[in-house]
Amino acid sequence: MHEKNNTNRVLIDGSRLIIESLARSGADAFIGYPIPPANLLYLYGSQRMDLMLSAPDEITTLQWMAGLSATGKLPVTATSFPGFALMIESVNMAYMMELPMVIVLVQRLGPATGTATCGAQGDLLLLNGTMSGGHPLPVLATSSFDDCWEMAAKASEVAIKLRTPVVLLTSKEEVMTQKSFDLAKLDDIQQTEKKWYSKTCCEYKPYKAGKDLVPDFLPVNQGNHQVRINASTHDQDGILQHSNKEAMDNTKRLEEKVRVRMDDYLFYDLDEEAKAETLVIAYGITAAAARDAVARMRASGKNVSLLTPKTLLPLPGQYAEIIKNYKQVVIAEESINNQLGSLLFGQQMPGNITFVGKMGKMIAPEEIIKEVRS
């Protein structure tokens, strides 16, 4: 981040930062349906992306995106739970086909239609279970305007480099609230290069991967090599198979690819304080309240550290390692069931970990402070 510049102060929302960042980092198409609270992303996507298509529904959205991706584009959409629910089978398809795309998931209060204009953090467990077979779907989260910029660019990079759908997880209050912001703080974003198979001499196998576990991509709109793209179980040639070894190895590779390669995309903030025995953990919108809570507690003499996870899935092992160093851990999340805690510890929640949750309203800093002091 650069020094503040007086001439670049603006009143801005996170949606604008996300779309601009995605466009600069390589996204070139926005496809979608304007579902609240993702509608500002839709508006900005229509203005900024080279190609904008308004789809009649979210199944069509994902199918069109997959088709575009097969021609070498990096398509983006933005949605909330009702739309994402419709997309799930097609997200699995794109994952199996290894087609890059970014889905900005703006959380709102559910279940079902819930409250369209009310924020929430209730979709993490859904994302953890999105892929049949338990394959990990990469999920990065925003916890500030800086993240709207940085994590959006990383989402494009992961999508392109790992050839996979990526979810950028955010929520209503993060993308619709306007805040004063200094644009001079923003780092430059480099467009992620789309590296394609370039040999003309040899046979191209669309699902043959090297040590990096990611097969070389070729779009279907070229004429040098035959490209086969397949959502069903397939071999390295992209031909449908029942369960032979080559096909099973390919399906296993998809799991390993994301799990191993996401080590390169581990993002979190750990604001450690010496002598602190208490750790507050919060991601997304609740990270803002947690920052205030921690600052106030420190001002009153309490030693406390703050962990803000940004890489949420696959869940990095580092978070559990950090937690081990603290006697008291408070997880704050705008849900009623501690979804991050469930991911970390399942049904075996350690006794020193407590939870601050809420539904229908943002968690306030005082609520986190109260839990720490209880």
Place this chain on the structure above:
Amino acid sequence: MTQSMLKTQSLPYCKGCGHDLIAKHSTKALEELGFAPLDVIMVTDIGCHGIIDKCMNTHTVHGLHGRSAALGAGIFFGLEEHDNKKVVVFIGDGGATIGLQHIMEAARLNLDITVVVHNNFLYGMTGGQTSGLTPHGFRTTTSFQGNPFDGYDICKLTHTAGARYVSRVLGIGDISADMKKAFDQKGFSLVEVMEICPSYGVKLNPKRKLKEIVESAGKEVGEWVNEDAAFKQQQGEKVENLLDKIPRVPMSFDRSLNTSKSLVLSGSAGEGVQLAANLLAKAAMLTGLHVTQKGSYPVTVGVGFSTAEVNLSPEDIHFHGISVPDMVLITSQDGLNHNKSRISQMTSGKLFIDSSLELPETGAEVIRHDFRGVGARNAAIHAILYFAKETGLVTQEAIYKALDLEGKSDKIPLDKIKKAMAG
């Protein structure tokens, strides 16, 4: 020698299956039209038709059941004119039932793709169940007495939706000329090829002939044409940078606030509440403050309340929620109703309220003023200017400058408002 579209003439279909005929005559038609194998992107999905992939020398994309028309549409959207590719979608009658909307959408937009519906009157791969395209009276494993309903007329539907070219053909003999005609269109084309699944259809409907089944179902063989032009990409005006055009708000006045304050401004939809909140936030920014601003209103945005929450602070603001505000500005009954609860929770702070409204219970200092006297549309702006005058937390000059930044100075009757405030 030009490479054939098909790797083999020995296709993996049951004896007598029309899918074999469709594959051979589709590829023959494409070859006769001069397409090389890699000029063709063959999109298939789930169903017996989809196992053709491995026999093709074209590009092949194998997707989800019923979604191949949408997937093919997506590929089409990604093509450039000079790519000279032909997108061919193969789909079964079951898939066409599942993804009917996708076919309709591609027809409505008149996308330059060809959909070949393999209508063998039932879901073949899953055990011979009735589909949405099964003809009336045709027996399947889920309707042994015959389908009691008429099937969709996919040709009429797509024609009405706007498809350039639609045809229905019997899957008998050489149908390559029919296929060729469909592939050669500029715009959306669909061919419904009628066939009887040899595994389920023939066994459950012995002695029935294809022609008789099609005729008795009232599905005439023929072609339907619209003269509408094919899809052309029409993109709205684009911006190269979303951050360039938003107004910069430089620090221009001395800071007027040393602690954080939260403020709620509320009135009725259409009375400028959100604009006024935006001006107030920018005016605060002009004095070097950090701000947040968010709006809330009913889903029917044109009626009912309109509430804005604004935080002002000399420090960076992280949490922007407001539970009990420091100050509330109410300009209408809708605004009062929406905020009564939190006004009643105020034990200090200030409540600015239009003088026409009944006073709610509150521990805040109450300041009454006729905000609506300058017209309902200007009540909210009147309120923030009055608020600035009374509190000094932002200055009226900063609000005027914010109005200039927004290019709205000449749209607000400032003289009238100033007069009302002086009075």
